[in-house]
Amino acid sequence: xxxxxxxxKKRNGGELTTExxxxxxxxxxxxxxxxxQVSALMMAIYFRxxxxxxxxxxxxxxxxxxxxxxxxxxxxxxxxxxSTGGVGDKTSLALTPMVAACGIPVAxxxxxxxxxxxxxxxxxxxxxxxxxxxxxxxxxxxVNAIGIAIMGQTADLAPADKKLYALRDVTATVDNMSLIxxxxxxxxxxxxxxxxxxxxxxxxxxxxxxxxxxxxxAREMVQIGxxxxxxxxxxxxxxxxxxxxxxGNALEVKExxxxxxxxxxxxxxxxxxxxxxxxxxxxxxxxxENTARAMLxxxxxxxxxxxxxxxxxxxxxxDSEAVYDTSLLxxxxxxxxxxxxxxxxxxxxxxxxxxxxxxILGGGRETKESAIDLSVGxxxxxxxxxxxxxxxxxxxxxxxxxxxxxxxxxxxxAAYTISEKKPEEIPFIKGIVE
Ligand code: URA
Numbered sequence: 448x449x450x451x452x453x454x455x456k457k458r459n460g461g462e463l464t465t466e467x468x469x470x471x472x473x474x475x476x477x478x479x480x481x482x483x484q485v486s487a488l489m490m491a492i493y494f495r496x497x498x499x500x501x502x503x504x505x506x507x508x509x510x511x512x513x514x515x516x517x518x519x520x521x522x523x524x525x526x527x528x529x530s531t532g533g534v535g536d537k538t539s540l541a542l543t544p545m546v547a548a549c550g551i552p553v554a555x556x557x558x559x560x561x562x563x564x565x566x567x568x569x570x571x572x573x574x575x576x577x578x579x580x581x582x583x584x585x586x587x588x589x590v591n592a593i594g595i596a597i598m599g600q601t602a603d604l605a606p607a608d609k610k611l612y613a614l615r616d617v618t619a620t621v622d623n624m625s626l627i628x629x630x631x632x633x634x635x636x637x638x639x640x641x642x643x644x645x646x647x648x649x650x651x652x653x654x655x656x657x658x659x660x661x662x663x664x665a666r667e668m669v670q671i672g673x674x675x676x677x678x679x680x681x682x683x684x685x686x687x688x689x690x691x692x693x694x695g696n697a698l699e700v701k702e703x704x705x706x707x708x709x710x711x712x713x714x715x716x717x718x719x720x721x722x723x724x725x726x727x728x729x730x731x732x733x734x735x736e737n738t739a740r741a742m743l744x745x746x747x748x749x750x751x752x753x754x755x756x757x758x759x760x761x762x763x764x765x766d767s768e769a770v771y772d773t774s775l776l777x778x779x780x781x782x783x784x785x786x787x788x789x790x791x792x793x794x795x796x797x798x799x800x801x802x803x804x805x806x807i808l809g810g811g812r813e814t815k816e817s818a819i820d821l822s823v824g825x826x827x828x829x830x831x832x833x834x835x836x837x838x839x840x841x842x843x844x845x846x847x848x849x850x851x852x853x854x855x856x857x858x859x860x861a862a863y864t865i866s867e868k869k870p871e872e873i874p875f876i877k878g879i880v881e
């Protein structure tokens with residue numbers, strides 16, 4: 448078999464066989480096929496697309512390019528959750544203790560933030576001493592004892608995807624549905640859960656800006672999961688404005704804790720209940736959605752989710768005092784309101800721009816190696832549909848550097864559109880794909 452023939456077949460619109468896909472993934476992972484040939488193939492796939500069978504074969508080849516985690520030592524149905532990424536997306540922080548308190552074991556691999564989107568591990572490092580460098584044995588032991596453990600993505604998990612994603616990033620071949628679906632699902636399948644609940648975002652802060660594209664991606668990933676014998680469900684949710692009010696690492700941790708104490712913003716609570724209900728149904732812990740939502744709500748009312756979260760933070764070396772007293776979380780030295788310059792209804796918020804404001808303040812990573820400031824970010828006071836008067840704060844900005852604060856403020860103003868007309872209400876949950 449020759450890589451040249453595989454490139455030409457796809458360039459001419461042919462369907463690759465599983466053997467051909469295995470050949471190029473295996474050769475690329477081992478360093479036997481050069482970047483320039485794989486770049487050419489990625490571009491051919493970008494234009495010619497892939498069939499369902501090709502996408503499934505690519506996913507399985509990438510999943511098997513490294514370790515396939517075996518979680519059989521953890522009792523019960525392991526349900527993983529994955530978000531396609533967004534601004535202010537602190538869902539895993541609140542959702543995992545809620546579902547763990549309902550008896551679903553959470554054995555999760557999480558990532559760090561890059562660019563304008565945040566990562567769960569960075570956020571958790573707001574707790575002094577918190578770490579994710581657990582041995583496999585410790586990871587499993589923590590899940591069995593507490594119900595939750597979170598590890599960083601190891602180099603041995605889907606290494607083919609790691610290489611391919613880096614290549615796609617610099618060859619303008621990221622935004623192809625089959626390539627995104629296989630990239631995400633290869634990591635999820637390798638991570639070993641029995642069932643997978645996906646949160647596919649749509650809107651200005653998401654990969655898939657158009658709703659139809661988000662549904663197509665959701666359907667593609669659900670099909671891949673099913674073909675691999677894993678129960679897979681996707682929720683399509685709004686990312687046309689930041690999720691909740693807080694954007695920035697420690698600020699998001701505080702909002703997640705407030706949510707576990709019963710004081711969460713409505714959109715964020717709704718997302719946790721919707722995703723959590725699907726996780727309980729997939730894990731066989733509830734008969735129907737209403738029962739599942741009531742069970743999740745009860746973990747907030749009776750404090751069991753908050754306790755679960757504190758035990759998890761302690762088990763991974765973190766200072767859980769901050770769970771009960773959030774004033775102990777990292778704090779910025781400057782906190783200032785951003786007053787509105789005009790009166791009217793908030794028409795729209797350019798979501799990715801708010802993520803970039805947090806990045807400018809130092810809360811995000813420009814490159815994988817950049818250090819981040821956990822304390823900075825924004826807390827929105829006004830969201831789409833709210834009315835604002837001149838001088839009323841649109842948000843509070845948390846900064847440690849006045850020059851960065853001014854730069855972020857200019858960008859923040861440009862992200863808000865305010866007008867006299869009340870905007871139409873748009874549903875936050877767009878639908879569920881099973
Ligand atoms: N996230 C991934 O892991 N892969 C993609 O291709 C896009 C988003």
